[in-house]
Amino acid sequence: MDASAVYVRPVKIGVGFVKGLIRVLTPLLVFSGLVALFGCGSSTPTALPTATTVAQNTAPVVIIKSPASNASFEEGAQVQVTSTSTSPNGVKLVELIVDGRIVQSSPTPNDQPQIQYSVIQQWQAAPGQHTLTVRATDARANTGDASIIVNVNGNAQPTPIPPTNVSPTTIPATAAPSCTLNATYISDVTFPDDTVIAPNSPFVKTWAIKNSGTCDWGEGFMIVFISGSQLGAPSPAPIPFAAAGQTQNISLEMVSPAAPGRYVGVWQLQASNGTLFGTRVNVAIQVPGAPTPLPLTPVPTVCSGSPQISSFLANPATVQAGQITTLSWGLVSNATNVVLSTPNGNSGVATPGQVQVQPGESTTYTLIAYCYNNSVQAQTTVTVQNAPPPPTASPSTPNEIRSIQVEKNGDNYKVTINYFWDGTDAPASLSAVGVSSQSDPVTNTGQSKIEPNHVKYAIINLTGKGAVTIDVCMLGRSGQELACDSQPVK
Numbered sequence: 001m002d003a004s005a006v007y008v009r010p011v012k013i014g015v016g017f018v019k020g021l022i023r024v025l026t027p028l029l030v031f032s033g034l035v036a037l038f039g040c041g042s043s044t045p046t047a048l049p050t051a052t053t054v055a056q057n058t059a060p061v062v063i064i065k066s067p068a069s070n071a072s073f074e075e076g077a078q079v080q081v082t083s084t085s086t087s088p089n090g091v092k093l094v095e096l097i098v099d100g101r102i103v104q105s106s107p108t109p110n111d112q113p114q115i116q117y118s119v120i121q122q123w124q125a126a127p128g129q130h131t132l133t134v135r136a137t138d139a140r141a142n143t144g145d146a147s148i149i150v151n152v153n154g155n156a157q158p159t160p161i162p163p164t165n166v167s168p169t170t171i172p173a174t175a176a177p178s179c180t181l182n183a184t185y186i187s188d189v190t191f192p193d194d195t196v197i198a199p200n201s202p203f204v205k206t207w208a209i210k211n212s213g214t215c216d217w218g219e220g221f222m223i224v225f226i227s228g229s230q231l232g233a234p235s236p237a238p239i240p241f242a243a244a245g246q247t248q249n250i251s252l253e254m255v256s257p258a259a260p261g262r263y264v265g266v267w268q269l270q271a272s273n274g275t276l277f278g279t280r281v282n283v284a285i286q287v288p289g290a291p292t293p294l295p296l297t298p299v300p301t302v303c304s305g306s307p308q309i310s311s312f313l314a315n316p317a318t319v320q321a322g323q324i325t326t327l328s329w330g331l332v333s334n335a336t337n338v339v340l341s342t343p344n345g346n347s348g349v350a351t352p353g354q355v356q357v358q359p360g361e362s363t364t365y366t367l368i369a370y371c372y373n374n375s376v377q378a379q380t381t382v383t384v385q386n387a388p389p390p391p392t393a394s395p396s397t398p399n400e401i402r403s404i405q406v407e408k409n410g411d412n413y414k415v416t417i418n419y420f421w422d423g424t425d426a427p428a429s430l431s432a433v434g435v436s437s438q439s440d441p442v443t444n445t446g447q448s449k450i451e452p453n454h455v456k457y458a459i460i461n462l463t464g465k466g467a468v469t470i471d472v473c474m475l476g477r478s479g480q481e482l483a484c485d486s487q488p489v490k
Contacts, residue, residue: 094137125152129151183210183278199256225265306374317383338367415487430458434467442464443462469489
């Protein structure tokens with residue numbers, strides 16, 4: 001027999017065996033059909049999420065850079081919360097939430113989404129322990145947040161605040177970010193650092209600042225006080241319009257303190273949404289004290305001939321209105337007495353010596369040395385730039401725009417206004433705008449605070465194209481026009 005051959009013995013299968021087999025298999029077949037029918041084992045594969053779907057549903061990432069968690073502050077302090085939020089969909093809104101309450105909302109400039117958005121938000125510290133949360137919302141309404149704990153007045157107990165349900169802000173999907181905010185300091189136009197200014201003297205500080213970003217500076221853009229000495233300037237204060245790439249002069253009206261010393265104030269630009277941006281700028285002034293008395297130099301009891309004045313000069317010899325200069329003189333020999341002659345009168349002085357003066361206009365000072373009937377004099381002149389005109393008596397008609405002067409430089413207009421306000425409807429302000437030949441506004445609207453019961457000057461800077469007339473109005477607190485006038489642009 002061949003080993004490879006297999007012999008199969010025939011098997012005879014009966015009808016009973018077949019029926020038994022059917023009884024066993026039938027329940028199994030029915031169960032399989034039910035499984036297929038009700039989808040317990042779906043035959044259709046489930047679609048996997050794509051990279052695009054994941055990105056669209058990704059929550060923004062929020063990082064709080066300062067302050068550190070568990071930091072301590074004094075009651076009333078302005079707590080500055082610096083954060084950076086990122087999202088592939090573009091961040092559109094950042095909110096500062098304190099103990100469940102929204103205290104500041106900061107949308108992106110021009111409502112354009114930003115892949116990365118940094119913002120500084122502020123909260124005034126109240127006693128207790130508080131949870132500060134920064135929440136970011138992207139262009140697809142996804143939200144992400146980060147939180148820190150801060151303590152006010154050290155061991156103060158948490159301030160109970162009823163819970164508030166904070167719902168996400170719905171923001172429609174939009175395009176990618178289109179502009180950025182930035183500003184670069186160029187120069188001090190007036191009053192460079194450590195300029196000496198007499199006590200209680202008003203002055204106008206002006207910086208040249210370049211719009212180095214791609215967003216235009218328009219309505220709602222301000223310059224705000226950050227730290228140091230505010231020097232009586234308003235904060236926030238509006239700034240002129242500046243297109244991207246343009247350099248603009250930004251001015252603030254300030255007043256020097258009464259006490260002597262060095263004063264520094266730090267300022268920064270702020271967008272219409274409250275975002276601080278660009279280079280910080282500062283003003284630094286020196287307020288002098290009373291002159292130090294100089295020891296008297298013995299005057300010879302006997303002299304003959306002409307006295308000799310070794311030197312007499314002013315430093316600086318040229319100042320701006322409101323600035324101080326120092327008159328100094330050297331030893332005067334062969335003299336019985338020496339007199340300094342100023343617009344305020346004559347006074348005897350010791351030699352050598354010095355004195356500080358604050359001329360209101362260009363002034364010549366004279367030093368006179370006497371030897372009995374013989375005299376010799378020396379003179380020095382201090383030139384005052386941009387000196388204000390002499391005081392004018394109050395007009396008989398109250399609330400008057402007395403004159404308007406317009407200096408045009410390209411698209412910039414310097415408007416100098418002489419006014420009188422009798423103090424009614426206080427506080428009042430001056431408002432100026434450039435209009436076209438069709439009386440349509442073509443510049444920003446500038447404003448300046450005013451003082452009552454004196455004839456005063458105010459300066460307003462405007463920017464725009466095609467202004468043919470400058471309209472000026474004095475506006476009371478109620479919004480009523482107290483006086484108005486116009487001046488053509490030449």
